[in-house]
Amino acid sequence: MKRPALVCPHVPSLLEQMNGYDIAVRVDHLPDVSRAAEDVRSAGGVLTRVILETDQPLSTVPIPEDWAGIPIALFAPGMGTYRDLSRQIQRWRDFKIHVYLPAGNSENLVSARILASLGVTCCLVFDEREPDWAALSDLMTYAIFGPAPHAPVEPFHHIAEHYSPGTYLNWGSLYFDDPKEYLHLDSRGRAALSRRDLSNGLFIAEHISSINDPLENEEYVKGLNAWRHYFLEDHPCIMCEGWKICLGRFGFNGSHKAGCSRFAADMLSEIEQYQSQRQEENPQEKTA
Protein backbone atom coordinates (compact mmCIF):
# COMPACT_ATOMS: atom_id res chain seq x y z
CA MET A 1 0.00 0.00 0.00
CA LYS A 2 1.26 3.47 -0.89
CA ARG A 3 1.96 5.62 2.14
CA PRO A 4 -0.71 8.32 2.50
CA ALA A 5 0.31 11.90 1.88
CA LEU A 6 0.24 14.27 4.84
CA VAL A 7 -1.86 17.39 5.04
CA CYS A 8 0.18 19.70 7.26
CA PRO A 9 -0.17 23.22 8.52
CA HIS A 10 2.51 25.60 7.35
CA VAL A 11 4.81 25.20 10.33
CA PRO A 12 8.44 25.05 9.18
CA SER A 13 9.62 23.11 12.25
CA LEU A 14 6.99 20.44 11.53
CA LEU A 15 7.77 20.30 7.82
CA GLU A 16 11.44 19.71 8.62
CA GLN A 17 10.43 16.41 10.23
CA MET A 18 8.61 15.23 7.09
CA ASN A 19 11.55 14.44 4.86
CA GLY A 20 10.50 12.04 2.09
CA TYR A 21 6.76 12.35 2.67
CA ASP A 22 4.26 13.56 0.09
CA ILE A 23 2.98 16.79 1.59
CA ALA A 24 -0.11 18.93 1.03
CA VAL A 25 0.55 22.07 3.02
CA ARG A 26 -2.25 24.24 4.30
CA VAL A 27 -1.78 28.01 4.43
CA ASP A 28 -4.01 30.73 5.84
CA HIS A 29 -3.05 33.69 3.70
CA LEU A 30 -2.51 34.29 -0.01
CA PRO A 31 1.02 35.68 0.35
CA ASP A 32 2.12 32.50 2.17
CA VAL A 33 1.60 30.19 -0.82
CA SER A 34 5.00 30.34 -2.46
CA ARG A 35 6.85 30.40 0.87
CA ALA A 36 5.03 27.27 2.04
CA ALA A 37 5.81 25.47 -1.22
CA GLU A 38 9.46 26.41 -0.81
CA ASP A 39 9.51 25.27 2.84
CA VAL A 40 8.12 21.83 1.91
CA ARG A 41 10.64 21.35 -0.84
CA SER A 42 13.62 22.58 1.15
CA ALA A 43 12.67 20.23 4.01
CA GLY A 44 12.88 17.29 1.59
CA GLY A 45 9.13 16.76 1.24
CA VAL A 46 7.35 16.12 -2.04
CA LEU A 47 4.82 18.89 -2.54
CA THR A 48 1.47 17.58 -3.76
CA ARG A 49 -0.63 20.75 -3.12
CA VAL A 50 -0.68 24.01 -1.30
CA ILE A 51 -4.16 24.27 0.17
CA LEU A 52 -5.61 27.70 0.71
CA GLU A 53 -9.06 28.74 1.84
CA THR A 54 -10.00 32.31 1.18
CA ASP A 55 -13.16 34.28 1.75
CA GLN A 56 -12.39 36.43 -1.29
CA PRO A 57 -14.04 35.77 -4.65
CA LEU A 58 -11.58 34.51 -7.26
CA SER A 59 -11.81 37.69 -9.26
CA THR A 60 -10.14 39.61 -6.42
CA VAL A 61 -7.39 37.07 -5.77
CA PRO A 62 -4.09 38.35 -7.12
CA ILE A 63 -2.05 35.62 -8.77
CA PRO A 64 1.62 36.47 -8.53
CA GLU A 65 4.16 35.24 -11.01
CA ASP A 66 5.85 33.05 -8.36
CA TRP A 67 2.77 30.79 -8.15
CA ALA A 68 3.83 29.35 -11.50
CA GLY A 69 4.54 25.64 -11.15
CA ILE A 70 3.09 25.35 -7.62
CA PRO A 71 0.14 22.93 -7.41
CA ILE A 72 -2.53 24.87 -5.54
CA ALA A 73 -5.97 23.94 -4.23
CA LEU A 74 -7.82 27.19 -3.77
CA PHE A 75 -11.11 27.09 -1.88
CA ALA A 76 -13.16 30.25 -2.49
CA PRO A 77 -16.78 31.25 -1.91
CA GLY A 78 -17.36 32.20 -5.55
CA MET A 79 -15.88 33.46 -8.80
CA GLY A 80 -16.87 37.11 -8.61
CA THR A 81 -17.30 38.97 -11.89
CA TYR A 82 -15.83 37.44 -14.99
CA ARG A 83 -14.73 40.83 -16.23
CA ASP A 84 -12.37 41.18 -13.26
CA LEU A 85 -11.25 37.57 -13.33
CA SER A 86 -10.49 37.89 -17.03
CA ARG A 87 -7.57 40.22 -16.33
CA GLN A 88 -5.62 37.22 -15.02
CA ILE A 89 -7.33 34.42 -16.89
CA GLN A 90 -4.13 33.26 -18.51
CA ARG A 91 -2.54 32.60 -15.12
CA TRP A 92 -5.65 30.87 -13.83
CA ARG A 93 -5.44 28.59 -16.83
CA ASP A 94 -1.70 28.08 -17.14
CA PHE A 95 -0.76 27.78 -13.49
CA LYS A 96 -1.52 24.56 -11.62
CA ILE A 97 -4.46 25.97 -9.69
CA HIS A 98 -7.50 23.84 -8.89
CA VAL A 99 -10.45 25.96 -7.87
CA TYR A 100 -12.90 24.70 -5.25
CA LEU A 101 -16.36 26.28 -5.13
CA PRO A 102 -19.37 25.46 -2.91
CA ALA A 103 -22.02 23.58 -4.91
CA GLY A 104 -24.83 24.96 -2.76
CA ASN A 105 -24.59 28.33 -4.46
CA SER A 106 -26.21 28.12 -7.91
CA GLU A 107 -24.01 30.88 -9.27
CA ASN A 108 -21.04 28.65 -8.65
CA LEU A 109 -22.46 25.97 -10.92
CA VAL A 110 -22.39 28.52 -13.72
CA SER A 111 -18.95 29.74 -12.66
CA ALA A 112 -17.56 26.20 -12.71
CA ARG A 113 -18.76 25.80 -16.28
CA ILE A 114 -17.27 29.14 -17.34
CA LEU A 115 -13.93 28.33 -15.73
CA ALA A 116 -13.78 24.77 -17.07
CA SER A 117 -14.62 25.94 -20.58
CA LEU A 118 -11.62 28.27 -20.32
CA GLY A 119 -9.32 25.50 -19.15
CA VAL A 120 -9.41 26.01 -15.37
CA THR A 121 -9.96 22.83 -13.33
CA CYS A 122 -12.83 23.21 -10.89
CA CYS A 123 -14.09 21.10 -8.06
CA LEU A 124 -17.49 21.49 -6.45
CA VAL A 125 -17.67 21.26 -2.69
CA PHE A 126 -20.81 19.69 -1.26
CA ASP A 127 -21.43 21.48 1.99
CA GLU A 128 -24.44 22.18 4.21
CA ARG A 129 -26.40 23.99 1.49
CA GLU A 130 -28.49 21.86 -0.83
CA PRO A 131 -27.55 22.36 -4.47
CA ASP A 132 -29.99 23.07 -7.26
CA TRP A 133 -30.06 19.46 -8.42
CA ALA A 134 -31.38 20.22 -11.91
CA ALA A 135 -28.62 22.77 -12.54
CA LEU A 136 -26.07 20.38 -11.05
CA SER A 137 -27.29 17.63 -13.34
CA ASP A 138 -26.93 19.93 -16.33
CA LEU A 139 -23.37 20.77 -15.29
CA MET A 140 -22.58 17.10 -14.76
CA THR A 141 -23.73 16.35 -18.32
CA TYR A 142 -21.52 19.16 -19.59
CA ALA A 143 -18.59 17.82 -17.57
CA ILE A 144 -18.96 14.32 -18.97
CA PHE A 145 -20.26 14.88 -22.48
CA GLY A 146 -19.35 18.51 -23.26
CA PRO A 147 -18.31 18.26 -26.90
CA ALA A 148 -15.65 20.98 -26.93
CA PRO A 149 -12.39 20.55 -25.02
CA HIS A 150 -12.64 21.78 -21.45
CA ALA A 151 -10.89 21.34 -18.12
CA PRO A 152 -12.25 18.76 -15.67
CA VAL A 153 -15.22 19.66 -13.49
CA GLU A 154 -14.84 17.58 -10.35
CA PRO A 155 -16.01 15.34 -8.90
CA PHE A 156 -17.77 14.41 -12.16
CA HIS A 157 -14.64 13.93 -14.24
CA HIS A 158 -12.98 11.77 -11.59
CA ILE A 159 -16.07 9.62 -11.14
CA ALA A 160 -16.57 9.17 -14.88
CA GLU A 161 -12.95 8.14 -15.32
CA HIS A 162 -12.66 5.83 -12.30
CA TYR A 163 -16.07 4.26 -11.81
CA SER A 164 -16.14 0.53 -12.19
CA PRO A 165 -19.51 -1.28 -12.05
CA GLY A 166 -18.17 -3.96 -9.75
CA THR A 167 -17.12 -1.76 -6.83
CA TYR A 168 -17.70 1.37 -4.78
CA LEU A 169 -15.93 4.57 -5.66
CA ASN A 170 -14.65 6.89 -2.96
CA TRP A 171 -13.71 10.29 -4.38
CA GLY A 172 -12.90 11.93 -1.06
CA SER A 173 -9.25 12.31 -2.09
CA LEU A 174 -10.36 15.22 -4.30
CA TYR A 175 -11.01 17.06 -1.04
CA PHE A 176 -8.04 15.54 0.84
CA ASP A 177 -10.68 13.56 2.72
CA ASP A 178 -9.77 9.91 2.28
CA PRO A 179 -7.37 8.31 4.75
CA LYS A 180 -6.17 5.96 2.06
CA GLU A 181 -4.67 8.99 0.36
CA TYR A 182 -4.27 11.63 3.09
CA LEU A 183 -3.68 11.88 6.81
CA HIS A 184 -4.04 15.21 8.56
CA LEU A 185 -1.45 16.53 10.99
CA ASP A 186 -1.62 19.28 13.56
CA SER A 187 1.33 21.53 14.31
CA ARG A 188 2.71 18.97 16.80
CA GLY A 189 2.67 16.17 14.24
CA ARG A 190 -0.37 14.35 15.68
CA ALA A 191 -2.21 12.43 12.98
CA ALA A 192 -5.96 12.36 12.28
CA LEU A 193 -7.97 10.58 9.64
CA SER A 194 -9.73 13.69 8.36
CA ARG A 195 -9.84 17.41 8.78
CA ARG A 196 -13.00 17.04 10.83
CA ASP A 197 -11.28 14.59 13.19
CA LEU A 198 -8.37 16.98 13.41
CA SER A 199 -10.69 19.82 14.44
CA ASN A 200 -12.38 17.54 16.99
CA GLY A 201 -9.08 16.37 18.42
CA LEU A 202 -9.58 12.77 17.32
CA PHE A 203 -6.07 11.48 16.61
CA ILE A 204 -4.90 8.04 15.58
CA ALA A 205 -1.30 8.68 16.61
CA GLU A 206 0.49 11.10 18.91
CA HIS A 207 3.09 11.61 16.19
CA ILE A 208 3.10 10.55 12.58
CA SER A 209 6.53 8.98 13.05
CA SER A 210 4.91 6.27 15.17
CA ILE A 211 2.99 4.99 12.15
CA ASN A 212 5.27 2.80 10.10
CA ASP A 213 2.61 0.79 8.33
CA PRO A 214 -0.81 2.48 8.56
CA LEU A 215 -2.54 -0.88 8.13
CA GLU A 216 -1.17 -1.94 11.50
CA ASN A 217 -3.08 0.94 13.12
CA GLU A 218 -6.52 -0.23 14.16
CA GLU A 219 -8.12 3.22 14.04
CA TYR A 220 -6.71 3.79 10.59
CA VAL A 221 -8.18 0.55 9.25
CA LYS A 222 -11.56 1.45 10.74
CA GLY A 223 -11.35 4.87 9.11
CA LEU A 224 -10.70 3.39 5.70
CA ASN A 225 -14.16 1.90 5.67
CA ALA A 226 -15.97 4.59 7.60
CA TRP A 227 -18.75 4.60 5.03
CA ARG A 228 -19.83 1.20 6.32
CA HIS A 229 -21.59 2.93 9.20
CA TYR A 230 -24.39 3.65 6.71
CA PHE A 231 -25.09 -0.10 6.65
CA LEU A 232 -24.88 -0.45 10.40
CA GLU A 233 -27.38 2.39 10.76
CA ASP A 234 -29.58 0.99 8.00
CA HIS A 235 -29.38 4.43 6.44
CA PRO A 236 -31.72 5.07 3.47
CA CYS A 237 -28.66 6.01 1.36
CA ILE A 238 -27.71 2.34 1.07
CA MET A 239 -30.90 1.66 -0.87
CA CYS A 240 -30.11 4.44 -3.34
CA GLU A 241 -29.37 3.48 -6.92
CA GLY A 242 -26.44 5.89 -6.96
CA TRP A 243 -24.84 4.66 -3.73
CA LYS A 244 -21.82 3.13 -5.45
CA ILE A 245 -20.65 6.49 -6.76
CA CYS A 246 -21.88 8.58 -3.84
CA LEU A 247 -21.08 6.83 -0.55
CA GLY A 248 -23.14 9.56 1.12
CA ARG A 249 -21.13 12.47 -0.25
CA PHE A 250 -23.91 14.05 -2.34
CA GLY A 251 -26.36 13.70 0.53
CA PHE A 252 -25.15 16.76 2.36
CA ASN A 253 -24.62 16.39 6.13
CA GLY A 254 -25.13 12.69 5.60
CA SER A 255 -28.85 13.15 5.16
CA HIS A 256 -30.82 11.48 2.43
CA LYS A 257 -32.85 13.65 0.10
CA ALA A 258 -34.80 12.61 -2.94
CA GLY A 259 -32.94 15.26 -4.97
CA CYS A 260 -29.51 13.79 -4.40
CA SER A 261 -30.79 10.29 -4.98
CA ARG A 262 -32.24 11.18 -8.35
CA PHE A 263 -29.11 13.09 -9.23
CA ALA A 264 -26.75 10.24 -8.33
CA ALA A 265 -28.88 7.76 -10.24
CA ASP A 266 -28.88 10.00 -13.32
CA MET A 267 -25.17 10.41 -13.02
CA LEU A 268 -24.59 6.70 -12.77
CA SER A 269 -26.60 6.19 -15.92
CA GLU A 270 -24.66 8.90 -17.79
CA ILE A 271 -21.34 7.48 -16.65
CA GLU A 272 -22.28 4.03 -17.86
CA GLN A 273 -23.21 5.57 -21.20
CA TYR A 274 -19.92 7.50 -21.26
CA GLN A 275 -17.84 4.45 -20.50
CA SER A 276 -19.63 2.33 -23.03
CA GLN A 277 -19.16 5.01 -25.72
CA ARG A 278 -15.51 5.27 -24.84
CA GLN A 279 -15.08 1.55 -25.11
CA GLU A 280 -16.74 1.51 -28.49
CA GLU A 281 -14.31 4.19 -29.63
CA ASN A 282 -11.27 2.46 -28.04
CA PRO A 283 -12.01 -1.27 -27.86
CA GLN A 284 -8.51 -1.95 -26.41
CA GLU A 285 -9.20 0.23 -23.38
CA LYS A 286 -10.44 -1.36 -20.19
CA THR A 287 -12.70 0.50 -17.81
CA ALA A 288 -11.21 1.44 -14.43
Next chain:
Amino acid sequence: MAESDPSDILSWENVIYVADFLIRSNDHHIALLGGEPTLHPQFVDMTLYLLERGFHVTVFTSGIMSDERLEQLGSYLTTLSPERIQFVCNLNNPDQTPAPKGETEKVFQFLTALGRWTTPGFNIYRTDFSLDFIFDYIARFGLQGQIRLGLSSPIANQDNLYIKKEDMKKVIDRLYGYRHLFEKLRVRPSLDCGFPLCYFTDEQLGWFYRMAGPMNFGCGPAIDIKPNMDVYSCFPLSNIHKRSLFEFNSIQEVVAFYLDLHDRIRQDSPGVFEECAACIFRKEGRCSGGGVCHSIEASCP
Protein backbone atom coordinates in the same frame (compact mmCIF):
# COMPACT_ATOMS: atom_id res chain seq x y z
CA MET B 1 -27.02 36.14 -31.52
CA ALA B 2 -30.27 38.00 -31.32
CA GLU B 3 -32.55 39.10 -28.54
CA SER B 4 -35.90 40.77 -28.97
CA ASP B 5 -37.84 40.35 -25.74
CA PRO B 6 -36.11 41.99 -22.75
CA SER B 7 -37.31 39.20 -20.48
CA ASP B 8 -35.77 36.67 -22.83
CA ILE B 9 -32.23 37.00 -21.60
CA LEU B 10 -29.21 35.06 -22.72
CA SER B 11 -27.82 32.75 -20.04
CA TRP B 12 -24.20 31.86 -19.43
CA GLU B 13 -25.00 28.20 -20.09
CA ASN B 14 -26.27 29.09 -23.54
CA VAL B 15 -23.32 31.39 -24.26
CA ILE B 16 -20.98 28.52 -23.46
CA TYR B 17 -23.05 26.10 -25.54
CA VAL B 18 -22.97 28.44 -28.53
CA ALA B 19 -19.22 29.03 -28.12
CA ASP B 20 -18.59 25.27 -28.01
CA PHE B 21 -20.92 24.74 -30.95
CA LEU B 22 -19.16 27.32 -33.11
CA ILE B 23 -15.67 26.20 -32.13
CA ARG B 24 -16.62 22.63 -33.02
CA SER B 25 -17.83 24.01 -36.35
CA ASN B 26 -14.49 25.80 -36.81
CA ASP B 27 -16.27 29.14 -36.92
CA HIS B 28 -14.49 31.84 -34.94
CA HIS B 29 -16.62 34.87 -35.53
CA ILE B 30 -19.64 35.87 -33.53
CA ALA B 31 -21.90 38.90 -33.78
CA LEU B 32 -23.94 40.09 -30.83
CA LEU B 33 -27.12 41.89 -31.77
CA GLY B 34 -30.50 42.58 -30.32
CA GLY B 35 -32.60 44.36 -29.28
CA GLU B 36 -29.70 46.19 -27.79
CA PRO B 37 -27.05 43.71 -26.65
CA THR B 38 -25.32 46.16 -24.30
CA LEU B 39 -28.46 46.15 -22.14
CA HIS B 40 -27.64 42.62 -20.99
CA PRO B 41 -26.40 42.93 -17.39
CA GLN B 42 -23.42 40.71 -18.17
CA PHE B 43 -22.70 42.12 -21.60
CA VAL B 44 -19.09 43.05 -20.85
CA ASP B 45 -18.40 39.76 -19.07
CA MET B 46 -19.85 37.65 -21.87
CA THR B 47 -18.03 39.64 -24.53
CA LEU B 48 -14.71 39.20 -22.71
CA TYR B 49 -15.49 35.52 -22.34
CA LEU B 50 -16.12 35.07 -26.06
CA LEU B 51 -12.91 36.94 -26.85
CA GLU B 52 -11.05 34.61 -24.49
CA ARG B 53 -12.53 31.64 -26.34
CA GLY B 54 -10.84 32.98 -29.46
CA PHE B 55 -13.76 34.64 -31.20
CA HIS B 56 -13.64 37.83 -33.17
CA VAL B 57 -16.66 39.69 -31.80
CA THR B 58 -18.83 42.21 -33.62
CA VAL B 59 -21.41 44.08 -31.56
CA PHE B 60 -24.35 45.76 -33.25
CA THR B 61 -25.46 48.63 -31.07
CA SER B 62 -27.48 51.81 -31.11
CA GLY B 63 -24.78 53.40 -28.96
CA ILE B 64 -27.42 54.37 -26.40
CA MET B 65 -26.51 53.01 -22.98
CA SER B 66 -26.16 53.99 -19.34
CA ASP B 67 -23.11 55.92 -18.17
CA GLU B 68 -22.14 52.94 -16.05
CA ARG B 69 -22.24 50.56 -19.01
CA LEU B 70 -20.27 52.95 -21.18
CA GLU B 71 -17.66 53.25 -18.46
CA GLN B 72 -17.41 49.43 -18.30
CA LEU B 73 -16.94 49.25 -22.06
CA GLY B 74 -14.30 51.94 -21.84
CA SER B 75 -12.32 50.25 -19.09
CA TYR B 76 -12.58 46.62 -20.17
CA LEU B 77 -12.82 46.63 -23.95
CA THR B 78 -10.71 49.52 -25.15
CA THR B 79 -7.54 47.75 -24.07
CA LEU B 80 -8.24 45.30 -26.89
CA SER B 81 -7.27 45.67 -30.51
CA PRO B 82 -10.00 46.61 -33.01
CA GLU B 83 -8.88 43.46 -34.83
CA ARG B 84 -10.53 41.45 -32.04
CA ILE B 85 -13.64 43.45 -31.24
CA GLN B 86 -15.64 45.77 -33.37
CA PHE B 87 -18.83 47.73 -32.88
CA VAL B 88 -21.27 48.51 -35.65
CA CYS B 89 -23.21 51.53 -34.48
CA ASN B 90 -26.47 51.89 -36.34
CA LEU B 91 -26.92 55.60 -36.86
CA ASN B 92 -29.95 57.64 -37.81
CA ASN B 93 -29.88 60.90 -39.67
CA PRO B 94 -30.67 63.53 -37.01
CA ASP B 95 -32.66 65.60 -39.54
CA GLN B 96 -34.60 62.80 -41.22
CA THR B 97 -35.14 60.64 -38.15
CA PRO B 98 -34.92 63.07 -35.23
CA ALA B 99 -34.18 61.54 -31.85
CA PRO B 100 -34.67 63.09 -28.40
CA LYS B 101 -31.69 65.27 -27.45
CA GLY B 102 -30.65 62.94 -24.63
CA GLU B 103 -30.35 60.00 -27.01
CA THR B 104 -28.20 61.90 -29.48
CA GLU B 105 -25.88 62.91 -26.66
CA LYS B 106 -25.63 59.29 -25.55
CA VAL B 107 -24.67 58.22 -29.06
CA PHE B 108 -22.03 60.96 -29.17
CA GLN B 109 -20.64 59.81 -25.81
CA PHE B 110 -20.41 56.26 -27.14
CA LEU B 111 -18.71 57.37 -30.36
CA THR B 112 -16.29 59.55 -28.38
CA ALA B 113 -15.30 56.62 -26.15
CA LEU B 114 -15.26 53.84 -28.72
CA GLY B 115 -14.91 55.54 -32.11
CA ARG B 116 -11.71 53.68 -32.96
CA TRP B 117 -13.55 50.36 -32.56
CA THR B 118 -16.69 51.47 -34.40
CA THR B 119 -17.94 51.14 -37.94
CA PRO B 120 -20.95 53.31 -38.65
CA GLY B 121 -23.98 51.46 -39.96
CA PHE B 122 -26.88 52.95 -41.82
CA ASN B 123 -30.15 51.29 -42.66
CA ILE B 124 -31.72 52.61 -45.87
CA TYR B 125 -35.49 52.64 -45.62
CA ARG B 126 -36.32 55.68 -47.76
CA THR B 127 -35.12 56.78 -51.17
CA ASP B 128 -34.23 60.35 -50.16
CA PHE B 129 -31.76 59.27 -47.51
CA SER B 130 -28.78 61.43 -46.65
CA LEU B 131 -25.32 60.21 -45.62
CA ASP B 132 -23.60 63.55 -45.04
CA PHE B 133 -23.92 63.30 -41.27
CA ILE B 134 -22.07 59.97 -41.23
CA PHE B 135 -19.08 61.39 -43.06
CA ASP B 136 -19.12 64.16 -40.47
CA TYR B 137 -19.20 61.63 -37.59
CA ILE B 138 -16.35 59.60 -39.09
CA ALA B 139 -14.15 62.68 -39.06
CA ARG B 140 -15.38 63.99 -35.71
CA PHE B 141 -15.16 60.77 -33.71
CA GLY B 142 -12.38 58.96 -35.56
CA LEU B 143 -14.66 56.11 -36.63
CA GLN B 144 -13.43 53.36 -38.90
CA GLY B 145 -13.39 54.40 -42.56
CA GLN B 146 -16.23 52.26 -43.74
CA ILE B 147 -20.01 52.62 -43.83
CA ARG B 148 -22.05 49.48 -43.52
CA LEU B 149 -25.12 50.04 -45.66
CA GLY B 150 -28.15 47.87 -45.13
CA LEU B 151 -31.23 47.81 -47.26
CA SER B 152 -34.33 47.70 -45.14
CA SER B 153 -36.10 44.45 -46.03
CA PRO B 154 -39.63 43.22 -45.62
CA ILE B 155 -40.03 41.14 -42.47
CA ALA B 156 -42.12 38.05 -43.05
CA ASN B 157 -45.55 38.22 -41.38
CA GLN B 158 -44.96 41.77 -40.17
CA ASP B 159 -45.65 45.31 -41.46
CA ASN B 160 -42.50 47.38 -41.63
CA LEU B 161 -40.95 50.18 -43.67
CA TYR B 162 -38.68 48.86 -46.39
CA ILE B 163 -37.36 49.65 -49.83
CA LYS B 164 -39.72 48.39 -52.50
CA LYS B 165 -38.12 46.60 -55.43
CA GLU B 166 -39.16 49.36 -57.83
CA ASP B 167 -37.22 51.86 -55.69
CA MET B 168 -33.93 49.95 -55.49
CA LYS B 169 -32.50 51.66 -58.57
CA LYS B 170 -33.15 55.07 -56.97
CA VAL B 171 -31.31 53.94 -53.84
CA ILE B 172 -28.29 52.76 -55.79
CA ASP B 173 -28.17 55.98 -57.83
CA ARG B 174 -28.38 58.05 -54.67
CA LEU B 175 -25.60 56.06 -53.04
CA TYR B 176 -23.47 56.51 -56.13
CA GLY B 177 -24.14 60.24 -55.85
CA TYR B 178 -22.00 60.22 -52.70
CA ARG B 179 -18.98 58.85 -54.54
CA HIS B 180 -17.01 62.10 -54.30
CA LEU B 181 -17.34 62.16 -50.52
CA PHE B 182 -16.46 58.45 -50.25
CA GLU B 183 -13.36 59.06 -52.36
CA LYS B 184 -12.32 62.34 -50.76
CA LEU B 185 -12.57 60.99 -47.21
CA ARG B 186 -11.33 57.49 -48.16
CA VAL B 187 -14.41 55.80 -46.75
CA ARG B 188 -15.41 52.37 -48.05
CA PRO B 189 -19.04 51.61 -48.85
CA SER B 190 -19.95 48.16 -47.59
CA LEU B 191 -23.21 46.79 -48.95
CA ASP B 192 -25.29 44.31 -46.99
CA CYS B 193 -27.37 41.66 -48.71
CA GLY B 194 -30.38 42.38 -50.91
CA PHE B 195 -28.90 44.61 -53.63
CA PRO B 196 -29.62 43.11 -57.07
CA LEU B 197 -26.70 43.10 -59.53
CA CYS B 198 -28.74 44.19 -62.55
CA TYR B 199 -29.66 47.53 -60.99
CA PHE B 200 -26.07 48.69 -61.03
CA THR B 201 -24.62 50.18 -64.20
CA ASP B 202 -21.20 48.92 -65.26
CA GLU B 203 -19.80 52.30 -64.26
CA GLN B 204 -21.31 51.98 -60.79
CA LEU B 205 -20.03 48.42 -60.44
CA GLY B 206 -16.55 49.56 -61.46
CA TRP B 207 -16.60 52.36 -58.92
CA PHE B 208 -17.84 50.13 -56.08
CA TYR B 209 -15.21 47.54 -56.95
CA ARG B 210 -12.46 50.17 -56.93
CA MET B 211 -13.60 51.51 -53.55
CA ALA B 212 -14.56 48.34 -51.73
CA GLY B 213 -13.32 45.31 -53.68
CA PRO B 214 -15.49 42.42 -54.87
CA MET B 215 -19.18 42.79 -54.10
CA ASN B 216 -21.55 40.11 -53.03
CA PHE B 217 -25.00 40.10 -54.58
CA GLY B 218 -25.97 36.88 -52.90
CA CYS B 219 -28.48 36.25 -50.17
CA GLY B 220 -27.61 33.36 -47.92
CA PRO B 221 -28.47 32.40 -44.38
CA ALA B 222 -26.90 34.74 -41.80
CA ILE B 223 -27.85 32.53 -38.91
CA ASP B 224 -29.37 34.28 -35.91
CA ILE B 225 -29.53 32.52 -32.54
CA LYS B 226 -31.99 33.76 -29.96
CA PRO B 227 -31.34 33.59 -26.21
CA ASN B 228 -33.69 30.59 -26.00
CA MET B 229 -31.57 28.89 -28.69
CA ASP B 230 -34.15 29.22 -31.44
CA VAL B 231 -32.40 29.74 -34.76
CA TYR B 232 -33.59 31.34 -37.94
CA SER B 233 -32.15 32.19 -41.30
CA CYS B 234 -31.75 35.93 -40.80
CA PHE B 235 -33.60 38.82 -39.17
CA PRO B 236 -36.16 39.39 -41.98
CA LEU B 237 -37.10 35.70 -41.74
CA SER B 238 -37.23 35.73 -37.94
CA ASN B 239 -40.93 34.96 -37.85
CA ILE B 240 -40.83 31.83 -39.97
CA HIS B 241 -39.15 28.44 -40.01
CA LYS B 242 -37.62 28.74 -36.57
CA ARG B 243 -35.73 25.72 -35.31
CA SER B 244 -33.72 24.98 -32.20
CA LEU B 245 -29.94 25.04 -32.24
CA PHE B 246 -30.08 21.79 -30.28
CA GLU B 247 -31.38 20.05 -33.39
CA PHE B 248 -28.08 20.56 -35.19
CA ASN B 249 -24.52 19.34 -34.72
CA SER B 250 -22.67 22.15 -36.45
CA ILE B 251 -23.25 25.59 -37.90
CA GLN B 252 -22.69 24.04 -41.34
CA GLU B 253 -25.75 21.86 -40.74
CA VAL B 254 -27.82 24.92 -39.82
CA VAL B 255 -26.67 26.78 -42.92
CA ALA B 256 -27.40 23.77 -45.13
CA PHE B 257 -30.89 23.52 -43.66
CA TYR B 258 -31.68 27.17 -44.41
CA LEU B 259 -30.00 27.10 -47.81
CA ASP B 260 -32.36 24.30 -48.71
CA LEU B 261 -35.24 26.42 -47.43
CA HIS B 262 -34.07 29.37 -49.54
CA ASP B 263 -33.89 27.11 -52.59
CA ARG B 264 -37.44 25.92 -52.01
CA ILE B 265 -38.71 29.49 -51.65
CA ARG B 266 -36.84 30.49 -54.81
CA GLN B 267 -38.47 27.70 -56.78
CA ASP B 268 -41.78 29.54 -56.53
CA SER B 269 -40.34 33.02 -56.73
CA PRO B 270 -36.79 33.07 -58.15
CA GLY B 271 -36.07 36.73 -57.44
CA VAL B 272 -37.33 40.22 -56.94
CA PHE B 273 -38.10 40.73 -60.61
CA GLU B 274 -39.83 38.58 -63.20
CA GLU B 275 -36.62 38.67 -65.23
CA CYS B 276 -34.78 36.93 -62.41
CA ALA B 277 -36.24 33.59 -63.52
CA ALA B 278 -34.22 33.58 -66.73
CA CYS B 279 -31.26 35.66 -65.52
CA ILE B 280 -27.89 34.14 -66.39
CA PHE B 281 -26.20 35.84 -63.41
CA ARG B 282 -28.67 34.26 -61.03
CA LYS B 283 -28.17 30.85 -62.63
CA GLU B 284 -24.40 31.24 -62.36
CA GLY B 285 -24.77 32.18 -58.68
CA ARG B 286 -23.42 35.72 -58.96
CA CYS B 287 -26.70 37.31 -57.89
CA SER B 288 -29.53 35.97 -55.78
CA GLY B 289 -32.11 38.23 -57.37
CA GLY B 290 -32.45 40.33 -54.23
CA GLY B 291 -33.12 39.00 -50.77
CA VAL B 292 -35.18 35.90 -50.26
CA CYS B 293 -37.34 38.03 -47.96
CA HIS B 294 -38.47 39.95 -51.04
CA SER B 295 -39.35 36.66 -52.73
CA ILE B 296 -41.53 35.71 -49.76
CA GLU B 297 -43.13 39.13 -49.82
CA ALA B 298 -43.76 38.78 -53.58
CA SER B 299 -45.39 35.39 -53.14
CA CYS B 300 -47.67 36.63 -50.32
CA PRO B 301 -50.12 39.12 -51.85
